[in-house]
Amino acid sequence: IEDFDMKKSFIILCTLLIGLSCSAASYLGMKLPLPGASIADKKTQGNTLCYVFSRVAQKNKGCRHFKVTNTEVTKEPTDVKLNQFGRKVGGTWTEEWTVDACGTDVKVPIDFVYRRNGVMSTINYSVK
16 A cells, blocks of 8 residues: 555656646746747747746846747757657757846757657756
8 A cells, every 4th residue: 555655646746747847937927939939849948948047047146037038049950860650759959048137138058859758958058
């Protein structure tokens, strides 16, 4: 019975985390899809948004009002691979998201990588 309760708790926790990541954008005051030309899907945009805002907050101490004003692809997808169902499972691309941080435009370069279980995003350390 303990094993069943542990599995049940784990499933509930995972469900809550998935729900939180999907609603992160609305919680942060942004509507999806984000403005501009991002090729990331809505789920990836929402998941990446939290990390983008935290990175911008580190660079702009004292500012707590952020808004993505533009997204653009700076490096087109390369090495894209598809599985037997036509879903992307490999490849990389780079985007730059512009964030208005208390009236200052901050450029955030982001590398995206297709993985079998979704898209991983990495924010470059050189936030401009």
